[in-house]
Amino acid sequence: MNVLKVPKHAIGIFILPALLLYICIVFVPILYSFYVGTLDWNGYGVSKFVGFDNYHKLLFDDPYFWPAVRRTFLYAAASMIEIPFCLMMAVLLNRYVRKANTLVSIYFTPVILSVVIIGQLWKTIYNPTSMGGMLNQALISVGLESWAHTWLAEPKIAIYCIYFVSLWQYFGYHLLIQFTGVQNIPSEIYEAAKIDGAEGFKADRYITFPMIVPIFKISLVLAFIGSLQSFDMVWVMTGGGPAHATDVLATYMYTQSFNSQEFGYGSALASLLVVLCLVFTVVINTVMNRIDKRFS
Amino acid sequence: MDSKSKKALTIAVAGALTLSLAACGSNNNNNSGASADASAPASSPAGPASSNSGEKVTLTFQNIYVDPNTPTYKTAHQIVEAYEKEHPNIHIEFDSLNTDQQKQKLKVQANSKEIPDITMVNPAAQMKPFVDADLFVPLNDMLDQNGLKDTYQSGLLDYYSFDGNVYALPDGNNIEVVYYNKDLFAQAGISAPPATFEELLADVKALKDKGIIPMAIGEKDTWTGSFIFMNIVLRTYGPGFLSDVAAGKTTFEDPAFIEAVDRFQDLIQAGAFEEGATAVDADSGRNLFTTGKAAMYMLGSWETGSIDASSVGPSVAAFQFPTVNGKGDINQFMLAPGTGYAIAANSKHIQEAKDFLNYYCLNFPKAQFDNKNAVGLPQKVDGDMKAAGYSDLAISVMDLFGKVNGGDIAFDNTMNPAVAQAHLTSLQNLFVQKVDSAQVAKEHQTAYEANKDQ
Numbered sequence: 182m183n184v185l186k187v188p189k190h191a192i193g194i195f196i197l198p199a200l201l202l203y204i205c206i207v208f209v210p211i212l213y214s215f216y217v218g219t220l221d222w223n224g225y226g227v228s229k230f231v232g233f234d235n236y237h238k239l240l241f242d243d244p245y246f247w248p249a250v251r252r253t254f255l256y257a258a259a260s261m262i263e264i265p266f267c268l269m270m271a272v273l274l275n276r277y278v279r280k281a282n283t284l285v286s287i288y289f290t291p292v293i294l295s296v297v298i299i300g301q302l303w304k305t306i307y308n309p310t311s312m313g314g315m316l317n318q319a320l321i322s323v324g325l326e327s328w329a330h331t332w333l334a335e336p337k338i339a340i341y342c343i344y345f346v347s348l349w350q351y352f353g354y355h356l357l358i359q360f361t362g363v364q365n366i367p368s369e370i371y372e373a374a375k376i377d378g379a380e381g382f383k384a385d386r387y388i389t390f391p392m393i394v395p396i397f398k399i400s401l402v403l404a405f406i407g408s409l410q411s412f413d414m415v416w417v418m419t420g421g422g423p424a425h426a427t428d429v430l431a432t433y434m435y436t437q438s439f440n441s442q443e444f445g446y447g448s449a450l451a452s453l454l455v456v457l458c459l460v461f462t463v464v465i466n467t468v469m470n471r472i473d474k475r476f477s
Numbered sequence: 478m479d480s481k482s483k484k485a486l487t488i489a490v491a492g493a494l495t496l497s498l499a500a501c502g503s504n505n506n507n508n509s510g511a512s513a514d515a516s517a518p519a520s521s522p523a524g525p526a527s528s529n530s531g532e533k534v535t536l537t538f539q540n541i542y543v544d545p546n547t548p549t550y551k552t553a554h555q556i557v558e559a560y561e562k563e564h565p566n567i568h569i570e571f572d573s574l575n576t577d578q579q580k581q582k583l584k585v586q587a588n589s590k591e592i593p594d595i596t597m598v599n600p601a602a603q604m605k606p607f608v609d610a611d612l613f614v615p616l617n618d619m620l621d622q623n624g625l626k627d628t629y630q631s632g633l634l635d636y637y638s639f640d641g642n643v644y645a646l647p648d649g650n651n652i653e654v655v656y657y658n659k660d661l662f663a664q665a666g667i668s669a670p671p672a673t674f675e676e677l678l679a680d681v682k683a684l685k686d687k688g689i690i691p692m693a694i695g696e697k698d699t700w701t702g703s704f705i706f707m708n709i710v711l712r713t714y715g716p717g718f719l720s721d722v723a724a725g726k727t728t729f730e731d732p733a734f735i736e737a738v739d740r741f742q743d744l745i746q747a748g749a750f751e752e753g754a755t756a757v758d759a760d761s762g763r764n765l766f767t768t769g770k771a772a773m774y775m776l777g778s779w780e781t782g783s784i785d786a787s788s789v790g791p792s793v794a795a796f797q798f799p800t801v802n803g804k805g806d807i808n809q810f811m812l813a814p815g816t817g818y819a820i821a822a823n824s825k826h827i828q829e830a831k832d833f834l835n836y837y838c839l840n841f842p843k844a845q846f847d848n849k850n851a852v853g854l855p856q857k858v859d860g861d862m863k864a865a866g867y868s869d870l871a872i873s874v875m876d877l878f879g880k881v882n883g884g885d886i887a888f889d890n891t892m893n894p895a896v897a898q899a900h901l902t903s904l905q906n907l908f909v910q911k912v913d914s915a916q917v918a919k920e921h922q923t924a925y926e927a928n929k930d931q
Contacts, residue, residue, distance in 0.1 A: 223894070225587035226610040309752035311690070334753035336909055420697050423755035424906035439581050442606065442894040444588075 211455055218449030223442040235449035245425045246450070249433045250457070252340055253409060256347070256429065257461075260404040263348050264355055268397060271359035272385055285360050288353035296350075300417030303346045307332035307418075333419050336426035343427060347414050351407070355400045362396030363389060398469050405465060409458055430454050532566060534829050537593035539572040541579050541816060548782050548850035549648070555848075556840050560833060567829060576816075577698070587612055592821035594830045598645055600636035600814045601890045602897075608639045613819045615642035619831040625839055628856040636814040636886070645817025646838050651777040651853040652884070653708055653811035654795040654877060656784060656870075661689050661772040670796035672807075674712075674740060677799055681749045684772050691747075693771035695762025696754040696908055699901035703888050704811060705775050706904055708798045709737040712805030716883050719891040722925065729921035738914035740801055742907055755908050777813045778874050781852040785868050795874050808882040814890075815855060851875070892925070899924030 218235050222228035239246050274281040291299060308314030309331040310321065317329040332342045366389060374384050412431035415421060421428040421436060428436070430450070438447025538557070542550040550573075557569045572593055574582060579597065586592050592612060598604040607613055620626040620643060626634075630650060637645040657670060665684045671677040681691040696702045710718050714733035721727045744750075751757065751765060766774035767787035774780070775798070784793055797807040818838070820830045842858040845851060851862060852874050862872050889897035903920045906912060 223606050224584055225612065226606045304756065307756075311752050331753035331756075333756035334909055339756075419756055420699075420758075422697060422699070422905050423909040424902050426909075436898065439584055440894065441898040442584070 211452070214448040214455075215452045217445055218452050220445040220448075221443075222445040224438065224444035228445070231445070235446050236453070239446070239449055239453065245428060245433060249425070249428045249430050252427070253411070253429045253431075254461075256344055256411060257405050257408040259344050259348060260351065260408045261401050263352065264359075264397065264400045264404060267352060267355040267400070268359045268363075268393065270356055271363045272389060274356075274360060275363045281360070285353070285357055288356050290353065291350045292354045294350075296413040297417050299346065299350055300414055303342075304333065304418055307342055309334070334423060336423055339419055339423070340427045343415055343418055346418070347408070347411065350414075351404070355404065358396060358400050358403075359393070362393045366392050394473060398473075401469070402462075402465065405461070406458075409454070409461075430457075533568070534566060534826050535568045535570055536595060536824075536826060536830055536833060537570050537572055539574070539579065539583070539593040539596040541574065541576045541597055543573045543575050546786075548845065548848035551848050552841065552844040552850065555844055556837050559840070560836050564833075567833065569833065590823045592823055594821055594824040594826060595834060596819055596821060597648070597816045598819050599816055599890060600645070600647065601886060602893055603890055604637065604645060604817070604819070605639065606894075607819075608644050612822055613644045614822050614824075614827055614831075615644060616646065616820065616831070616834075617643055619835050620646075622835050623839055625835055628839070628842065630855060630857065633814060633855055636890075637817050645819040646834065647815040647817045647855040648841070649779060649813075649815030649853045650855040651779045651813040651815065652878060652881060653704060653776065653798070653813065654778055654874060655773055655775045655798055656766065656780065656793050656795050657773045658766070658769065658771075658789055658792055659794055660789075660792045661769070665689060665772070670794075671799050673799050673803070674709075674801040678743060678747050678749075681744070681747045685748050690751045690765060690771035692749045692773040692775060693762050693765035694750045694754050694775075695757050695759035696750070696905060697757055698759045699905050700887070700889060701759060701762065701776065702904045702908065703901055704777070706737065706741045707885060707888055708775075708811050709740050709801055710734060711809055711811060711885050712798070712801040713737045713740070715805070716809055716885050718885065719888065723891075723929075729925060730915070730918045734921075735914045735918050736802070738907075738917045741904075742911060742914065745907055746911060750908070755905055777811075778853045778877070779813070779815075781871055781874050782850050785849075785870055790868065790870065793870050795870065795877065797877065797880075806882065808880045810877075810881055810884040812881075812884045812886050814886065815853070853878075893928060895928040896921075896925050899928075 219230060219232055220228045221231045221234070274284060278284060306315045308317070310317040310329055314332070316332065320326070320328045330338060333339050370388055370392075371384055374380070374388055379387060410431060411429055412435070415427055415429055415432050416435075419427045421432040425433070425436075431454075434447050434450045434454070437443050437450060540553060542553050544550055554571075557571070561567060561569060580599075583592065583596055583598070586596075587607060587610070590612075598607060598613075604613075620634075629646075633647060633650055634643050637643055637647065655670075661684065662668075662670075662680075665680070665687045667680050667683055671680050684691040694701050694705070710733070713736045714731065718727070718731075718734065722729060751762075751771065754762075757765075763774065763776075763780065763783070765771040767784060767789055769789045774784075778795075781795075784790055797810070800807060818834055820827060820834065824830055838856075842851075842854050842856040845854055846858050846860050846865065849865075849867065849871075851858060851860070851865075851867065852871050862875060867875075885891075888900055892900070900921060903917055903924075907917070
């Protein structure tokens with residue numbers, strides 16, 4: 182601090198604007214939704230203070246809440262598991278493909294398309310056989326009739342179909358991030374390693390992986406946060422149905438707040454989502470720091 | 478920069494930020510002041526004081542007419558254009574959204590008391606919370622102007638009235654009918670529309686054997702299934718089931734309700750609806766029918782116009798929902814009083830909005846008639862439909878209106894939103910698995926008891 186030769190109060194003053202803004206647009210709304218969570222309120226009419234009733238009902242009496250939590254975190258897990266594959270692909274592209282940029286751009290295309298378009302597209306692919314669904318047609322043409330399903334209308338499999346589309350869409354995004362990371366590793370290092378006899382997988386193990394950890398971390402965090410907030414894809418494809426079987430936290434919150442007009446209940450749900458996010462962000466950070474230490 | 482001006486600048490910046498923070502805070506107070514009226518912007522509901530002088534006024538008109546090809550869209554725009562010509566100082570700005578989006582947007586706007594000058598709401602239970610929160614202006618005085626009140630069908634405005642005040646004026650009044658494609662029926666060897674539920678099931682089977690989708694539905698939107706189901710309840714119980722439940726005269730575990738769930742499951746299990754119906758939205762559902770892939774389509778008579786305009790139009794006719802187990806009167810219909818125009822209490826131009834809405838509603842029936850959309854009008858209109866070139870389908874649906882001998886309104890117009898949501902979920906579930914009907918009834922009763930005092 183003293184190096185800067187700036188008085189402490191000046192530092193405080195310069196931090197203050199950003200801090201105030203941050204408190205105003207982040208903390209105040211969060212606290213406010215905690216407060217609304219204690220109300221029995223439809224969003225615009227008369228409200229009634231009910232203490233922790235909403236939270237209690239949510240945690241212990243709501244048959245749809247925990248399944249929605251499970252689906253949300255399963256989705257988060259799936260999108261994080263996808264990242265190593267993106268990295269592998271990036272390494273392969275970097276090593277074996279000349280002018281890989283074109284390919285990477287192609288993989289990236291789904292990301293720039295609107296979720297609504299992607300959702301509608303995959304909805305037609307997933308259509309039941311009687312409505313000409315492409316996936317079922319393909320299965321039937323290779324003799325796998327028994328594998329055909331009404332993909333988005335079967336409570337047990339519908340959510341996985343939606344996961345798949347999301348993973349497909351964001352594959353290119355994470356691939357691009359990893360690819361850029363891999364390209365930024367100086368080639369001299371590989372050349373030096375080659376002289377020492379490390380090539381191929383061995384070089385990856387001792388050079389690429391340790392050096393890409395920071396980039397890898399960014400991808401993981403992005404994937405995690407993105408999937409906790411996931412709403413649009415589910416909303417477009419199934420609307421959370423059939424009978425809440427594909428609800429994730431965000432869609433369930435929306436249904437409760439606006440369709441059932443239980444704004445207080447929806448806010449309680451939102452606050453729990455915040456808590457869950459905080460807890461898991463801490464967990465991820467801890468794990469990441471461990472990995473960081475191991476490789477450095 | 479010398480230290481003095483540095484200090485001045487810091488103070489200025491800090492001051493500005495404190496102000497913005499204060500603004501934030503007060504906003505929040507507004508929201509949390511949900512106990513409403515205290516923080517509601519001052520506005521005098523009955524204020525004929527504001528003049529019609531040359532002052533420029535912009536009114537926002539939120540509505541659910543998004544598709545320029547539909548007659549109602551044309552009607553709304555024609556009337557607004559004519560009004561703006563007569564009143565050069567008034568500008569009407571359209572805020573058009575599709576039905577579901579408009580519903581959500583209005584709720585968000587209601588939350589912050591920023592309802593557009595003129596908006597649209599659904600009748601009865603769906604608009605009650607808005608009225609309870611004093612968000613709309615009573616329209617009684619405006620209804621008396623130019624004899625507007627007498628143009629409405631008798632009893633219709635009751636769905637929009639609370640404590641003797643009318644808060645919205647409907648854009649339609651519809652009944653639920655079953656549209657069917659005569660060509661597809663003939664292909665399946667069916668000569669006449671079904672008169673009993675058993676015949677309906679037999680027809681479903683005959684159509685299915687020919688590879689035709691018996692009945693199209695967009696069950697992703699959930700209310701579509703409920704609308705069909707409630708027609709079965711109307712047959713097994715008779716009219717007034719939901720109001721009897723609300724009055725404590727019966728419960729959802731009434732045998733008639735359970736019987737209705739059974740019959741509805743029979744229909745689903747017979748394969749009446751397209752595969753994967755829960756992922757099909759309302760528009761795609763309609764498309765299955767209007768492209769000739771499905772033989773039946775059961776919905777409100779408001780669909781008549783768009784079916785007429787589609788390629789299957791000439792071969793479509795409509796029939797009344799049949800009796801169930803010999804019960805019910807086929808002249809009792811599911812009634813669908815339309816979405817109503819309401820004026821926001823927070824509007825700065827209440828008088829201008831009332832004047833405009835009066836003009837709009839007076840001209841509405843004639844303009845709708847001329848735009849070939851006379852089916853399901855809320856108001857009386859003179860005109861010979863045949864001479865005006867209406868289709869046989871439109872005329873036959875109009876004839877069904879003449880047969881109406883009471884009925885019920887939709888579930889979500891009768892019960893509060895939380896109960897309605899539980900009902901819609903419970904019914905959507907029937908589309909993907911067979912459930913014990915007594916269990917369905919119990920789910921309804923539990924949800925009703927948990928939410929009834931709202």
